Amino acid sequence: MSKPVCYSTKAFGTSSASAPLGATTIDRRMPAASDIQIQILYCGVCHSDLHFSRNEWGFTQYPAVPGHEIVGRVTAVGSGVTKFKVGDTVGVGCLVDSCRTCPDCRQGLEQFCNGMVMTYGSMDQHLDRPTLGGYAQSIVVTEDFVLRIPANLNLAAVAPLLCAGITTYSPMRHWKVGAGQKVGIVGLGGLGHMGVKFARAFGAHVVLFTTSPGKIDDAKRLGAHEVVVSKDEAQMQTHAGSFDFILDAVSATHDINAYLNLLKHDGNLVLVGAPEKPLPVAAFPLIFRRRSFSGSLIGGLPETQEMLDFCAAHNITSEIEMIRMDQINEAYERMLKSDVKYRFVIDMASLS
Numbered sequence: 001m002s003k004p005v006c007y008s009t010k011a012f013g014t015s016s017a018s019a020p021l022g023a024t025t026i027d028r029r030m031p032a033a034s035d036i037q038i039q040i041l042y043c044g045v046c047h048s049d050l051h052f053s054r055n056e057w058g059f060t061q062y063p064a065v066p067g068h069e070i071v072g073r074v075t076a077v078g079s080g081v082t083k084f085k086v087g088d089t090v091g092v093g094c095l096v097d098s099c100r101t102c103p104d105c106r107q108g109l110e111q112f113c114n115g116m117v118m119t120y121g122s123m124d125q126h127l128d129r130p131t132l133g134g135y136a137q138s139i140v141v142t143e144d145f146v147l148r149i150p151a152n153l154n155l156a157a158v159a160p161l162l163c164a165g166i167t168t169y170s171p172m173r174h175w176k177v178g179a180g181q182k183v184g185i186v187g188l189g190g191l192g193h194m195g196v197k198f199a200r201a202f203g204a205h206v207v208l209f210t211t212s213p214g215k216i217d218d219a220k221r222l223g224a225h226e227v228v229v230s231k232d233e234a235q236m237q238t239h240a241g242s243f244d245f246i247l248d249a250v251s252a253t254h255d256i257n258a259y260l261n262l263l264k265h266d267g268n269l270v271l272v273g274a275p276e277k278p279l280p281v282a283a284f285p286l287i288f289r290r291r292s293f294s295g296s297l298i299g300g301l302p303e304t305q306e307m308l309d310f311c312a313a314h315n316i317t318s319e320i321e322m323i324r325m326d327q328i329n330e331a332y333e334r335m336l337k338s339d340v341k342y343r344f345v346i347d348m349a350s351l352s
Contacts, residue, residue: 004029011136013065017055033080043134044069044159045344067134068119069159091147093162108302150312157317160343168195169307170299171270179203184246191249193342260285268292324350
């Protein structure tokens with residue numbers, strides 16, 4: 001199969017694990033019949049972007065361009081596109097394609113497809129090279145993997161919803177979080193602050209767990225009914241055996257058993273953070289109360305659109321700090337120090 005005709009666009013990427021990100025030019029395919037070309041207005045900064053840029057997961061191929069929280073405007077559509085038109089405001093999250101035919105894809109669970117194509121770091125079947133992400137002026141994506149952005153939401157603050165938002169929304173929907181339940185959120189970072197907002201919007205009684213007493217006021221501002229400083233064993237003990245659901249958004253090594261002990265019988269703890277090393281899990285906290293310990297990964301395209309519509313109905317967006325594209329290396333270092341409330345978003349006009 002011959003390669004498609006391409007065009008050039010400005011981007012920000014890196015040539016090695018040790019090199020800082022800098023200005024570059026990349027090729028995108030011209031839109032085919034089912035494709036949409038998008039001018040990128042804003043791109044969120046995810047911790048995954050840092051891991052990927054520095055090859056901390058071991059699969060990065062260079063040159064690499066991160067970015068999978070993309071909000072933009074449609075500038076061209078292929079002849080067969082029916083869902084969008086030029087001028088529409090749209091989003092692209094962590095996935096840009098999948099096999100479309102496996103049982104997971106047929107259920108709208110493209111995130112579990114063995115053939116899923118990630119926005120960066122997967123093999124681009126059109127150009128026979130790794131996919132390049134949203135730290136760029138434009139991107140071309142098949143229409144089935146493009147999302148409609150509700151008109152009433154702040155566009156920059158929507159960008160992190162396409163990863164941090166769906167990552168926390170999906171498990172709450174799957175495990176049917178709702179009114180009358182007591183829900184815990186572990187960690188108040190990019191993921192955790194979205195977890196607090198969603199749990200509150202679903203009608204649950206929300207308890208935020210943090211190691212930082214300085215985050216108490218902010219957690220309550222964001223929607224937590226209670227805040228527990230997890231280093232305080234007495235505070236933790238007062239909540240033993242009382243939670244229906246706990247969402248753990250911490251990526252650092254921590255004692256998961258301390259939170260398993262807080263679940264009711266049949267309660268579930270879901271891990272959405274990604275600790276580098278395996279977490280020891282004691283058997284007795286699970287088997288003596290029929291508790292569950294689970295994991296969850298983003299969401300499929302139908303659920304991600306549902307999440308965006310839910311956010312529009314409840315006026316939910318991410319708490320963000322806007323940066324210029326040339327501030328990305330500094331932002332990565334600040335992110336490592338948790339020095340952001342709560343998600344960086346790049347104003348892509350600064351790339352010009």
